[in-house]
């Protein structure tokens with residue numbers, strides 16, 4: 001059975017529609033502790049925790065949109081009210097969406113290890129994760145990783161030990177687990193081991209954020225470009241520092257054009273649409289479409305400024 005649209009509407013949070021950082025009050029309309037699970041998979045563990053701790057508000061972050069749909073259905077079936085789900089890349093969103101000292105627990109269970117060196121940038125566990133957690137956790141609160149990959153858990157243990165903000169518990173093998181995740185059940189059926197890292201934050205440490213805290217730019221050019229001119233920009237790559245941008249497709253609409261675009265800040269990649277609309281005075285306005293609304297990052301701003309520069 002497919003999850004109902006109302007389940008997704010209720011459980012899915014679209015942070016672009018909120019003033020950041022997210023708070024328990026803004027998302028759940030109540031105060032109290034808040035925890036995040038990174039890569040919640042089917043959401044079974046989130047549901048378990050949410051029922052066990054009804055006063056705590058839980059936010060899950062996952063990459064595939066189907067996980068948001070599946071998780072919403074599970075929460076709805078179990079009538080859970082203290083969970084919300086966010087679609088996106090937790091490597092960036094944990095830091096960008098949550099404020100300093102706002103979380104009471106950050107949990108990550110069986111993340112994808114990305115064992116090949118050339119894929120290492122996809123790993124969620126990194127010194128940057130420890131920096132992020134040192135900012136978003138409340139002092140005294142804990143970060144927890146459970147993994148089936150000893151080397152991955154050992155790396156994570158080292159990243160947190162090397163960050164002086166934390167006290168890290170001794171590396172655990174075969175920890176006691178009150179509830180097994182879906183992935184963990186399969187793993188244990190094969191008699192394979194699990195490993196756990198628990199780090200407690202002693203001292204808050206600030207971490208820089210890069211999402212822009214301003215309204216999106218509206219740019220103007222003196223006339224509407226031709227379809228040929230716009231088409232000549234398709235797949236041309238604009239880059240500066242850690243930002244890159246491309247126009248992927250040009251579509252004509254009644255009053256101008258819609259361009260499908262992609263912009264990346266490091267490996268935080270977003271697809272979005274830019275509208276070129278001809279005004280009555282003949283000028284053409286360039287603006288970012290709100291469906292889907294990208295996070296306003298330096299690369300998104302760079303993308304539309306590059307477009308303007310190409311079209312003047």
Ligand SMILES: C[S@@+](CC[C@H](N)C(=O)[O-])C[C@H]1O[C@@H](n2cnc3c(N)ncnc32)[C@H](O)[C@@H]1O
Nearest residue numbers: 039040041062063089090109110112181182183
């Ligand atoms: C092996 S599964 C484990 C799922 C679940 N925690 C469990 O134990 O059953 C790893 C999960 O991490 C998610 N994931 C991978 N990279 C991610 C990222 N950058 N941000 C958020 N989720 C991510 C994947 O989509 C996948 O669902």
